Each structure stands twice: as structure tokens, then as C-alpha cells.
Amino acid sequence: MLLQSVPRNRPEEVEKLIQDLVSLFRTLVQPATKPTQGLWGELFLIRRSADVDLAVESWHTVPNDRYDFSHDRERIEAKTTTGPRVHTFGHLQLLPVAGLRVTIASMVLLPSPDGPTCSDLVSQIAVRLKSDALRNMLVKQVVRTLG
Numbered sequence: 001m002l003l004q005s006v007p008r009n010r011p012e013e014v015e016k017l018i019q020d021l022v023s024l025f026r027t028l029v030q031p032a033t034k035p036t037q038g039l040w041g042e043l044f045l046i047r048r049s050a051d052v053d054l055a056v057e058s059w060h061t062v063p064n065d066r067y068d069f070s071h072d073r074e075r076i077e078a079k080t081t082t083g084p085r086v087h088t089f090g091h092l093q094l095l096p097v098a099g100l101r102v103t104i105a106s107m108v109l110l111p112s113p114d115g116p117t118c119s120d121l122v123s124q125i126a127v128r129l130k131s132d133a134l135r136n137m138l139v140k141q142v143v144r145t146l147g
Contacts, residue, residue, distance in 0.1 A: 039145045041080035042105050043121035052128045075102045
């Protein structure tokens with residue numbers, strides 16, 4: 001997918017692609033930054049979004065950002081659990097900010113061998129995205145999150 005997005009006969013673009021690949025491989029040897037369950041919940045929200053391009057553009061670029069999705073004055077924090085609906089929040093996530101609307105997406109997940117995996121969700125999202133740049137952004141964020 002990354003190679004298909006590189007314009008032909010542009011050495012600087014090929015160099016950037018190689019640097020991006022090196023960065024992705026470095027990320028793969030680092031410890032995971034959050035549980036797969038949390039990533040699944042975020043991917044599920046993107047997949048169910050009416051505007052997947054906007055959802056991916058709004059998705060945090062650092063797995064430990066204050067909110068999972070940020071756009072203009074809107075924030076979404078995705079919380080997942082497999083038990084009772086009990087979630088942990090950071091102190092700053094709960095402080096009211098004038099003019100900012102925060103939505104909590106609380107999901108109780110039931111493990112199932114028949115349900116979609118993170119990989120399935122990424123594939124379903126990728127085909128709906130309008131640009132290679134957004135597909136690359138999606139894949140990079142998933143790799144960063146998984147470590």
C-alpha cells in the first residue's frame with residue numbers, strides 16, 4: 001500500500017517512503033502502548049462512522065493523547081470493557097472546557113471467534129478511504145498503537 005502511493009520518478013518520495021518504513025519497523029519492536037481491545041474500539045468507531053475520512057483525520061496521532069478523536073471543538077473518547085461498564089479516565093479528560101463538547105463512546109465487548117479482528121476493521125476502513133495518504137495514516141497509527 002505504501003509503495004503504491006509513491007509517485008514514479010520522484011527520488012525524494014522514495015526516500016521518504018523508505019524512512020517511513022524504517023520508522024514503522026522500529027515501532028514494531030517497541031512495547032504496545034495500549035491494549036488491543038482499546039484499539040479495536042477505536043477502529044470500530046471509525047468503521048461505523050458516516051465519514052471515515054474525517055474520522056481517520058481526527059484520530060489521535062499519538063496513542064496517549066488526551067482524547068481519541070479531535071476535530072474543531074468536538075472530542076470523542078472511546079472506552080471499552082469486557083466486564084461491567086466501568087472505565088478509567090484521566091483527570092484532564094474530565095475537566096470541562098468552555099466551548100468544547102466531549103462525547104464518551106462506552107462499549108461493552110463480548111469476545112467472539114466470529115467477530116471482526118483489528119485487521120478486519122482496518123481492511124474495511126481502508127477500502128472506504130478516499131486517498132492513499134489517509135490509508136497510510138491509518139496503517140501507521142495502528143502499527144504505532146500495537147507496538
